[in-house]
Structures are given as C-alpha cells and as structure tokens.
Amino acid sequence: MSNRRLNGERLVIATHNAGKLREIGALLAPFGIECVSAGELGLLEPEETGTTFVENALLKARAAAQAAQLPALADDSGISVTALGGRPGVYTADWAERQWFEGESGRDWFMAMGKVEGLLCEQGPGVDRSCWFSCVLAIAWPDGEEVVYEGRSNGAFTWPPRGKLGFGYDPCFVPDGLDQTFAEIAPEKKHEISHRADAFAKLVAEQFPG
Numbered sequence: 497m498s499n500r501r502l503n504g505e506r507l508v509i510a511t512h513n514a515g516k517l518r519e520i521g522a523l524l525a526p527f528g529i530e531c532v533s534a535g536e537l538g539l540l541e542p543e544e545t546g547t548t549f550v551e552n553a554l555l556k557a558r559a560a561a562q563a564a565q566l567p568a569l570a571d572d573s574g575i576s577v578t579a580l581g582g583r584p585g586v587y588t589a590d591w592a593e594r595q596w597f598e599g600e601s602g603r604d605w606f607m608a609m610g611k612v613e614g615l616l617c618e619q620g621p622g623v624d625r626s627c628w629f630s631c632v633l634a635i636a637w638p639d640g641e642e643v644v645y646e647g648r649s650n651g652a653f654t655w656p657p658r659g660k661l662g663f664g665y666d667p668c669f670v671p672d673g674l675d676q677t678f679a680e681i682a683p684e685k686k687h688e689i690s691h692r693a694d695a696f697a698k699l700v701a702e703q704f705p706g
C-alpha cells in the first residue's frame with residue numbers, strides 16, 4: 497500500500513448502490529472533489545469474488561479505475577452478527593436476493609433482515625444480539641497504485657425493523673449508545689458514527705490533511 501494522494505483529478509465513485517452513493521457524496525462534499533458515479537459512466541458491476549471486504553473493495557476500485565482511466569473509490573461493507581459467527585459479513589448483499597419491485601430491480605432487504613432474525617430466534621430468547629457493520633473504502637489509480645481504509649460501527653440487531661431513512665439493514669441496527677436505529681436518525685447523525693464515516697475519517701486524514 498502507498499501514501500498516494502488524490503490530486504485534483506475527477507474521482508469515480510465505484511458503486512451501484514444508491515444509498516452508498518448518497519452517503520459517500522455527502523461525506524466527500526466538504527472537500528470539493530469532482531465526482532462521477534460508476535452508473536453515470538455506464539461501468540459494469542464487477543463480480544465480487546473476494547472473501548474479505550478488503551479484496552472486494554480493491555476489486556471494485558481497480559475495475560472502475562481501469563475502465564474509466566481515472567482514480568476510483570469503492571466501498572465494500574456488510575453486517576456481521578456475533579451469534580452467527582460473523583455472518584452474513586462479506587455476503588451481506590447476497591443474503592438480500594434481487595427482486596422486481598414496481599418494474600425496478602432491487603434487493604429484498606426485508607427478507608434478508610428476516611433471515612438474520614430467524615437464525616437468531618433459533619438460538620432462543622436470550623440470544624446475544626450484538627453485531628457490527630464493517631466498511632472498507634479502497635481507492636485505486638489507473639497506474640495500479642491503491643490505498644484502503646477500514647471502519648467499524650458496533651451495535652445490536654433489533655426486531656422488528658424501525659425507520660425509513662438510510663438503506664439496506666439500517667432499520668434493524670441500533671448503534672451502541674443510542675436507542676434508535678440507523679434508519680430513524682438523521683443522515684448527519686449517521687455520518688458521525690457509522691462504519692462508513694469511521695473509514696472516511698481515516699481516508700480524510702491521509703487524503704485531505706490540513
């Protein structure tokens with residue numbers, strides 16, 4: 497890994513997830529970086545064949561940097577549940593199968609959250625509900641240099657889901673120190689405590705010092 501820094505070039509946000517794109521856009525906004533999304537550039541979604549968040553984040557960033565010939569930022573993230581031995585982890589998105597809603601393809605988050613809850617319930621009423629979100633942000637440059645930043649947010653898996661904000665598993669995640677889920681708190685508040693914000697703070701310290 498290098499100490500390579502972004503230097504005024506346009507940055508590709510290598511995600512096809514609208515919720516992530518919104519959050520990364522908000523986190524980057526204060527730094528005046530000109531961004532373009534993978535969707536706007538018509539980039540294909542690479543297959544996520546890695547077995548770790550780092551491998552998948554790097555694979556997505558590299559694919560976009562090569563295709564666009566610009567530096568690219570990718571995010572690989574997921575929720576890990578202690579009582580499930582860290583599952584779904586890297587496979588968090590896969591647990592939410594793609595479905596068609598009102599003519600649009602999207603992931604079925606409610607079904608995925610229900611699957612986690614079902615497995616927890618099998619372990620009885622006193623089950624440990626602790627869990628954590630992980631986020632790895634990777635930047636790759638077209639010349640092959642790359643950097644990664646890792647973040648984490650600890651909490652508990654709650655049922656039933658609550659709240660309409662955020663995306664993905666947010667309605668079932670109560671961060672440590674709060675009573676509300678990530679889907680019930682304002683985006684600005686999520687950006688103070690989320691796994692993505694934690695990784696982003698490390699990115700900012702190195703990429704935009706001072």
Ligand SMILES: O=c1nc[nH]c2c1ncn2[C@H]1C[C@H](O)[C@@H](COP(=O)(O)OP(=O)(O)OP(=O)(O)O)O1
Pocket residue numbers: 510511512513516541544556571572573574575588589629662663664665666678690692
């Ligand atoms: O803050 C979050 N709040 C709720 N759920 C979250 C969060 N962060 C990640 N997650 C869940 C949903 C996401 O789909 C999966 C990551 O899977 P992951 O492969 O990294 O993302 P993705 O396939 O949705 O988009 P893409 O790969 O194009 O960036 O973990």
Ligand SMILES: [Mg+2]
Pocket residue numbers: 544589
């Ligand atoms: Mg993905």
